[in-house]
């Protein structure tokens with residue numbers, strides 16, 4: 001664990017520090033006495049105000065302006081760090097948009113995710129090698145695991161399962177492709193260059209928000225309590241709490257046996273009927289829940305995180321994630 005005076009403390013970099021996951025990871029690292037270099041694209045923007053309010057941020061957090069496609073900006077942020085958590089990646093928005101044109105635009109944008117995701121990851125890794133970083137933890141996604149029509153249907157998908165690029169190109173799953181290619185390149189770069197790379201593949205990330213904006217996957221819970229779910233493609237939730245994910249990323253960084261490995265980070269698989277009837281309605285009876293509480297069989301994924309649990313990872317119960325998410329969105333004034 002990091003400790004000592006600021007000069008002696010272990011310094012690590014978090015890319016995408018202001019995002020949903022990045023913010024919780026920065027919070028965890030500061031609480032463990034790391035000095036954190038966080039990358040953001042628009043320093044000074046109020047969307048990062050929450051970062052400066054984190055405990056120990058005033059002494060131990062420094063924000064750097066960096067874009068994944070700008071190698072030099074990444075190099076500056078990574079200089080002097082012994083570890084890097086590469087969290088940043090373009091992510092699809094889960095906000096409902098009443099304008100159908102806007103939805104089409106989002107899908108096209110997903111195609112444009114490929115370059116920042118793949119080239120951006122390689123830029124981060126090159127900068128890590130140049131700066132003699134000890135270990136890089138790359139946040140991938142279950143998207144890089146599950147898009148595999150060749151995998152036997154009755155077999156649990158584990159870390160040996162990879163999404164198939166040709167299948168994703170044919171089905172235009174550009175976000176999935178971006179995460180798969182970026183993760184593969186990262187592990188191969190590590191092997192070729194003697195850099196310790198660990199990849200972590202989270203399922204859908206839910207949980208409380210630290211930031212005040214609503215553009216993140218946890219907004220799915222808000223859409224559920226507003227009865228908006230009909231517009232979403234996701235009625236079977238395969239999810240992990242953002243705080244448990246942050247702990248998983250730290251384990252991936254600190255455990256020596258994790259070098260070069262890939263980990264699925266997933267806690268709960270649950271259909272929308274159970275989310276609503278078992279967990280949400282009993283605690284929050286007054287919200288307007290969706291009427292259609294069914295899901296398609298293809299949405300169900302058989303996965304687990306046994307490998308990560310062997311590293312010592314644990315996760316919190318469903319109700320804690322759901323209740324804390326709602327309370328944090330209430331606190332941010334996003335729901336009543």
Ligand SMILES: NC(=O)c1ccc[n+]([C@@H]2O[C@H](COP(=O)([O-])OP(=O)(O)OC[C@H]3O[C@@H](n4cnc5c(N)ncnc54)[C@H](OP(=O)(O)O)[C@@H]3O)[C@@H](O)[C@H]2O)c1
Nearest residue numbers: 016019020021041067068088089090091116141204205217
């Ligand atoms: N959310 C999910 O359900 C989910 C599931 C599995 C995996 N993941 C992965 O987990 C990671 C974090 O996801 P999240 O949901 O926490 O994301 P998020 O809140 O959308 O944050 C993404 C971050 O990436 C940064 N970013 C995007 N494009 C960039 C670029 N070109 N250059 C520099 N920074 C860029 C953004 O920076 P700015 O603040 O500067 O805009 C933002 O801070 C991502 O790698 C994502 O693919 C997410």
